[in-house]
Amino acid sequence: xxxxxxxxxxxxxxxxxxxxxxxxxxxxxxxxxxxxxxxxxxxxxxxxxxxxxxxxxxxxxxxxxxxxxxxxxxxxxxxxxxxxxxxxxxxxxxxxxxxxxxxxxxxxxxxxxxxxxxxxxxxxxxxxxxxxxxxxxxxxxxxxxxxxxxxxxxxxxxxxxxxxxxxxxxxxxxxxxxxxxxxxxxxxxxxxxxxxxxxxxxxxxxxxxxxxxxxxxxxxxxxxxxxxxxxxxxxxxxxxxxxxxxxxxxxxxxxxxxxxxxxxxxxxxxxxxxxxxxxxxxxxxxxxxxxxxxxxxxxxxxxxxxxxxxxxxxxxxxxxxxxxxxxxxxxxxxxxxxxxxxxxxxxxxxxxxxxxxxxxxxxxxxxxxxxxxxxxxxxxxxxxxxxxxxxxxxxxxxxxxxxxxxxxxxxxxxxxxxxxxxxxxxxxxxxxxxxxxxxxxxxxxxxxxxxxxxxxxxxxxxxxxxxxxxxxxxxxxxxxxxxxxxxxxxxxxxxxxxxxxxxxxxxxxxxxxxxxxxxxxxxxxxxxxxxxxxxxxxxxxxxxxxxxxxxxxxxxxxxxxxxxxxxxxxxxxxxxxxxxxxxxxxxxxxxxxxxxxxxxxxxxxxxxxxxxxxxxx
Amino acid sequence: xxxxxxxxxxxxxxxxxxxxxxxxxxxxxxxxxxxxxxxxxxxxxxxxxxxxxxxxxxxxxxxxxxxxxxxxxxxxxxxxxxxxxxxxxxxxxxxxxxxxxxxxxxxxxxxxxxxxxxxxxxxxxxxxxxx
Numbered sequence: 001x002x003x004x005x006x007x008x009x010x011x012x013x014x015x016x017x018x019x020x021x022x023x024x025x026x027x028x029x030x031x032x033x034x035x036x037x038x039x040x041x042x043x044x045x046x047x048x049x050x051x052x053x054x055x056x057x058x059x060x061x062x063x064x065x066x067x068x069x070x071x072x073x074x075x076x077x078x079x080x081x082x083x084x085x086x087x088x089x090x091x092x093x094x095x096x097x098x099x100x101x102x103x104x105x106x107x108x109x110x111x112x113x114x115x116x117x118x119x120x121x122x123x124x125x126x127x128x129x130x131x132x133x134x135x136x137x138x139x140x141x142x143x144x145x146x147x148x149x150x151x152x153x154x155x156x157x158x159x160x161x162x163x164x165x166x167x168x169x170x171x172x173x174x175x176x177x178x179x180x181x182x183x184x185x186x187x188x189x190x191x192x193x194x195x196x197x198x199x200x201x202x203x204x205x206x207x208x209x210x211x212x213x214x215x216x217x218x219x220x221x222x223x224x225x226x227x228x229x230x231x232x233x234x235x236x237x238x239x240x241x242x243x244x245x246x247x248x249x250x251x252x253x254x255x256x257x258x259x260x261x262x263x264x265x266x267x268x269x270x271x272x273x274x275x276x277x278x279x280x281x282x283x284x285x286x287x288x289x290x291x292x293x294x295x296x297x298x299x300x301x302x303x304x305x306x307x308x309x310x311x312x313x314x315x316x317x318x319x320x321x322x323x324x325x326x327x328x329x330x331x332x333x334x335x336x337x338x339x340x341x342x343x344x345x346x347x348x349x350x351x352x353x354x355x356x357x358x359x360x361x362x363x364x365x366x367x368x369x370x371x372x373x374x375x376x377x378x379x380x381x382x383x384x385x386x387x388x389x390x391x392x393x394x395x396x397x398x399x400x401x402x403x404x405x406x407x408x409x410x411x412x413x414x415x416x417x418x419x420x421x422x423x424x425x426x427x428x429x430x431x432x433x434x435x436x437x438x439x440x441x442x443x444x445x446x447x448x449x450x451x452x453x454x455x456x457x458x459x460x461x462x463x464x465x466x467x468x469x470x471x472x473x474x475x476x477x478x479x480x481x482x483x484x485x486x487x488x489x490x491x492x493x494x495x496x497x498x499x500x501x502x503x504x505x506x507x508x509x510x511x512x513x514x515x516x517x518x519x520x521x522x523x524x525x526x527x528x529x530x531x532x533x534x535x536x537x538x539x540x541x542x543x544x545x546x547x548x549x550x551x552x553x554x555x556x557x558x559x560x561x562x563x564x565x566x567x568x569x570x571x572x573x574x575x576x577x578x579x580x581x582x583x584x585x586x587x588x589x590x591x592x593x594x595x596x597x598x599x600x601x602x603x604x605x606x607x608x609x610x611x612x613x614x615x616x617x
Numbered sequence: 618x619x620x621x622x623x624x625x626x627x628x629x630x631x632x633x634x635x636x637x638x639x640x641x642x643x644x645x646x647x648x649x650x651x652x653x654x655x656x657x658x659x660x661x662x663x664x665x666x667x668x669x670x671x672x673x674x675x676x677x678x679x680x681x682x683x684x685x686x687x688x689x690x691x692x693x694x695x696x697x698x699x700x701x702x703x704x705x706x707x708x709x710x711x712x713x714x715x716x717x718x719x720x721x722x723x724x725x726x727x728x729x730x731x732x733x734x735x736x737x738x739x740x741x742x743x744x745x746x747x748x
Binding site: 003004005006007009039040042061062063083084085086087125132133135136137138139140141144148256257258259263265266 | 623624625626627630633634636637638639640641643644645646648651653655656657658661669670672673676677681682684685686687688689690
């Protein structure tokens with residue numbers, strides 16, 4: 001291949017493609033050809049770069065200039081100015097949300113430079129559809145080492161020594177799992193990959209599968225060698241079409257190159273890998289349910305023991321690891337357990353990928369060393385809260401996790417410390433919430449999800465989550481009664497103690513953790529009929545504080561019902577009879593003059609208005 | 618089995634890695650030499666495009682994987698364009714002026730690949746004083 005003087009690395013992750021990334025690539029190809037630059041500048045489309053909020057994005061190498069939110073119309077300008085004349089286009093560069101200035105180079109952007117990429121080391125750097133680019137970044141060298149220079153025991157010991165724990169949520173030591181299965185005698189064993197990422201708002205595994213599909217295969221080859229498996233399945237949900245197609249492409253390339261199939265790299269070791277598309281049931285992320293689904297049965301968990309390491313898929317010894325866990329394996333084999341332990345803590349070694357989302361400036365996919373304080377993730381990498389709002393809580397671990405309040409922001413991100421707070425590290429969803437979030441509604445949202453996704457096998461989970469959801473719904477609609485909080489807590493403990501699988505055992509966590517840290521909000525809902533965040537409409541009345549209103553009219557213009565009125569430069573007021581509690585006036589006011597009162601205030605204000613009308617007549 | 622002939626060995630993996638090194642030198646940094654062609658309006662008018670074409674062409678032909686080529690705006694001495702800066706890691710930058718395709722090819726061979734500065738084409742060595 002010829003040498004290029006520049007590479008344009010365009011993100012081809014699902015987020016950027018949805019934002020028009022493919023159009024940018026097409027426009028760029030046409031423009032480069034028109035300018036005769038096609039032999040000088042190469043275009044590469046990678047998997048998810050991680051900075052999804054800013055897509056479509058493109059990095060220009062060798063200088064590393066980072067362009068964001070591109071449209072095809074920007075393409076001729078970039079070619080003319082930057083690629084032809086060497087003048088990077090400042091107006092299209094990333095603006096730092098804190099410094100409010102253009103930050104040209106990718107490595108100068110806090111979002112990127114505070115991260116440590118291990119599992120995501122190839123994100124945004126290689127063309128996911130070219131095996132050669134993966135190989136150029138030491139791809140398959142770890143598999144070669146494991147197959148040609150190491151015994152299965154040595155592989156198991158290296159992974160055990162690294163302290164790597166399952167990245168799918170439970171955090172079980174990976175090496176221990178492999179050892180259990182390796183010790184079981186059996187001609188037929190299976191190696192499985194769990195790509196059934198189901199937490200709302202989580203997209204860590206999808207990004208790895210899209211950006212670096214070969215790393216999943218390489219991790220599986222090494223694991224298969226360690227336990228003695230010759231057949232592997234990757235279980236991916238069908239809602240991830242790009243991940244499925246890139247994985248299939250990777251499997252085909254690896255088969256063609258003899259990196260899968262018979263006698264891999266001349267080692268005498270055989271492994272076949274297939275993709276199995278799941279239908280998107282949350283419970284199928286649980287290992288025994290996933291295996292039933294793979295067998296063609298209804299995806300429902302079964303009791304353990306026997307553990308899958310002894311009796312798993314089709315009752316054969318089986319190891320199931322998560323996508324991100326596999327992505328960590330090749331560098332551990334190449335660089336050793338000691339290298340892996342250089343980052344993280346004693347019990348939580350290495351790095352963890354998080355999907356950072358919610359009321360935060362920099363939404364995207366990040367990888368950080370374990371042990372980093374939550375505060376640093378949210379304020380430095382995440383760039384703080386949107387519109388200068390106040391932080392209220394961060395939700396970790398999705399429907400199995402919990403909310404961590406402001407007072408605990410210095411908690412280090414490790415399995416133990418996060419569990420202490422009542423949340424879990426989980427698979428890595430991190431949703432940031434501000435003062436406009438009602439914590440009862442947040443708990444209700446997650447319970448609605450688990451009620452839907454409960455497989456129905458165990459009554460405590462099937463019926464219990466339904467009752468909990470009903471209670472939460474009552475509370476948000478103003479039908480809460482004293483004693484409801486205690487009832488929710490009792491039910492939660494019963495469900496946790498009597499459910500078979502992880503889904504039921506963790507489903508009440510969002511409720512318990514919000515009661516623990518935001519009990520006053522539950523009490524205000526029940527006792528005062530007041531949702532202070534102004535989310536639950538029956539428990540909210542918006543009104544204008546005349547002493548703070550300067551009469552700018554912003555609220556009146558924002559109101560879709562035209563119920564806000566007042567003279568210019570004089571305090572305005574809301575006609576309660578027409579108010580639909582949409583929050584528009586509250587969001588529009590820059591002076592804090594629109595206030596949130598309890599639901600009962602509405603009636604009082606209506607009566608006052610009626611009385612005033614009577615007097616004036 | 619089809620593709621039996623294409624079965625890779627560890628040696629093949631190393632070869633593929635080496636073949637793609639130039640690509641990742643560009644994207645990851647870690648290059649040995651950097652050539653900057655001044656492509657401001659003055660440079661382009663004076664023929665910087667010819668310099669760029671010759672450079673990219675010859676560099677590909679040479680098989681060098683650790684050299685990157687980039688562009689900048691006006692170098693400030695428009696009367697001596699086309700100009701190019703050559704930076705070898707650990708050495709002061711050498712600034713060449715009044716270039717043409719033949720001259721840049723010689724600079725590539727002698728200075729960039731063999732490490733001998735082509736003094737007759739050089740304008741200056743080192744950086745300007747900046748505050």
